[in-house]
Amino acid sequence: MFALLKELFPICRSLTGKGTNQTLDILSRKIPMNISAFTTGTKCFDWEIPNEWNIDSAIINDQSGRTIIDFDDNNLHVLGYSEPVKGWFTLDELKSHIFSFPDKPKSIPYLTSYYHRNWGFCMAHNDFLALRDEKYYVEINSSLSPGNLLIAEAVLPGKIEKEILLSCYFCHPSMANDSLSGVVLVTQLYQELAKQERYYGYRFLFVPETIGSIAYLSQQKDSIKERVQAGLVVTCVGDPGQFNYKQSRQGNCAVDRITENILKFSGFPYSIRPFWPMGSDERQYCSPGFNLPVGSLMRSVYGEFPEYHTSDDNLNFVTEKALQESLEIYLKVLEGLQENRVYRRTNPFCEPQMSKLNLYPKVGAQKLRDDEFCRRMWILNYSDGEHSLIDIAEKLDVSILDLCDTVKILKEAGLLEVLK
Ligand code: ZN
Secondary structure (H helix, E strand, O other): OHHHHHHHOOOOOOOOOHHHHHHHHHHHHHOOOEEEEEEOOOEEOOEEOOOEEEEEEEEEEOOOOOEEEEOOOOHHHEOEOOOOEEEEEEHHHHHOOEEOOOOOOOOOEOOEOOOOOOOOEEOOHHHHHOOOOOEEEEEEEEEEEOOEEEEEEEEEOOOOOOEEEEEEEOOOOOOHHHHHHHHHHHHHHHHHHOOOOOOOEEEEEEEOOOHHHHHHHHHOOOOHHHHEEEEEEEOOOOOOOOEEEEOOOOOOOHHHHHHHHHHHOOOOOEEEEOOOOOOOOHHHHOOOOOOOOEEEEEOOOOOOOOOOOEOOOOOOOOOHHHHHHHHHHHHHHHHHHHHOOEEEEOOOOOOOOHHHHOOOOOOOOOOOOOHHHHHHHHHHHHOEEEEEHHHHHHHHOOOHHHHHHHHHHHHHOOOEEEOO
16 A cells, blocks of 8 residues: 555646546556546536646746746645746735745645636745745746546445445645545555455545545436445545544444444544534535435544645655554454344244254353353344344444354354345
8 A cells, every 4th residue: 555655646636637647547557447537617516627737847936047946846836726827026926826834834735726716836934934035937837728527436346236435535646644545545445345245335436525526426416325325435544643433424324333333342542523514525425415324434634633735744644554554444344334234033032042053051050151142142132123233233332343253153053034
């Protein structure tokens, strides 16, 4: 994952343009993807697909001809979607086109102006303060013209039509944790899940944030509610911070309960956050018209870590270890979702005589019953066709994954059948 992240990191991405195409080309070599294009001007609910933005170079030179800002040094230096510009400007004129964060004086901010025509440069506040009162030569070689916005999908079919949605966004330029960590984790998840037996199918979605998920939803409006069993927006999973789960808007659906259950027994520190209508693409998936069962499992939450949307969200901030731990937790959550079925006793009247089936401890009436026996009793009692496995795991206060082997034993003994 880290190697892929390193390969993708330097590319200048945006909602559209050559950098996004290049990113999807690299990802297509890892996993089979279907790419769909939305042309500029296409209406998607209240939105419209913007022009395609491309940039070749951008500089600011001082009066003596010395280059003081160069897009080639760091792609964050240019305000995303800057229109082209060329000419001499006084410091005062230039100031309204320079963006810096006074509270993070050494970091270059990551800023965009997608829907309002503008041009600008982002720089460390200390460098901004050092600008002398003189004339500067500015040149941004960019273009804004009709083109395409791309969305990529990969699908792993399951036994049934229903799917688990894993959504990430690839529109950020050189940001390692926000955006890219999600892209590499989703790619890795495809590779891991391709090897597994699947009850639900999986849909891996790579979009430019906001406009991409809006375009996708506008195309899938009539079928997506039926199709999505559960979903997660995957981002900010590469930093060493604690896990944070942002619940779906519904707040109590299977993905919410199972993610919390897995985190609780993971040994990692974590917190659970109720849904709030800011953030990433879950804003669209959980808009009232869709209200999909989609949450977001992160480590540090976007907007809250000091490196967020600055040049400090780089390859030093993300670690291989953190990515691996996130992968491990995601795989467990997905396993929990796959295993969360509803069972029914084949004969629900009284307890089965388990000693006949060799399922009862050899010496009866012991004070301490082993955990396995306890799990058997709970599952046999609550497998009434109404309680799902996560219901039982919550009642017993154990990980849902700890119940899977027991279910298998009881099924093989003919005591349980799967209802849904
Ligand atoms: Zn972001």
